[in-house]
Amino acid sequence: MSEANTFRLAIARTGQFIDSQGRPQSFSEADLDAIAASYKPGKLEAPLVFGHPAVSDPAYGWVKGLKREGEKLFAQIAQIPDEVRKLVQDGRYKYVSMSLMPDRKTLRHVGLLGAAVPAIDGLGPVSLSGGGDAVTINFAQGDGKMPTIEELQAEVSTLKIEREGLKEKLADAEAKVTRLAS
Known part of the structure; x- marks a missing residue:
């Protein structure tokens, strides 16, 4: 799993987490x-x-292999364009999110996260400058869409009300209890 222009990212770790849908x-x-x-990957590579x-969005690299080492799952990712590496280097995308099929064993994709919070914390930021560790998991089911900022703000407003x-x-x-106790 070590070819030129491939990057090793930690995409999961052991432990208990809350997924993007609160489960x-x-x-x-x-x-x-x-x-x-x-x-x-010879059968179907995850992007x-x-x-x-x-489904119609482009891929910005391909997962060539997965390997567990200790308590972490690592992905070897290749064919990452220079423009994407620069976005990561500049801090625009600090984390990753592993998306699995409903069987919880089949990798659907590895998503670079910008503003979204990863479900698995503690693995550090993405590094596409060698063999750096990265993070996270989304456990996306169904359409796998993350809520927008506006949707989250609306949900917060509803919860406040x-x-x-x-x-x-x-x-x-409390007032009723006080009246009844008097």
Whole structure:
């Protein structure tokens, strides 16, 4: 797995995490081994992409192999254009997100993340200058789309309104308890 112009990225690690849809997920060394063992680039290569794209978006590199070392799963990625390496070097895309098929063993793609928060923390930033470690996992299911900033802001606003309503109900209930206790 070491050819010129390939880059080794950590794309997962063992542990328990919350995926992009709020569900708990966990990976053991055996799970990472199963992902690596099921990966057959000669049959179907997983692309390196930006975020979690639609089916017709272009690839910006190709996963040539997967290997677990200790508690991490590494991807060997080749054919990355200079422009993409520069975006990573400039800090525009600091993390990666591994997307799996619903069987949790088949690699769908490795997505470079810009503003999105990775589900797996603690693996460090992406480096396309040699053999650097990277991060993360999205566990995308269905269309694999990440919410937009506007969608997240709308959800936060809805939750704030809901929180205020719950505060009012709590105050009403406390007042009722006080009246009944008197």
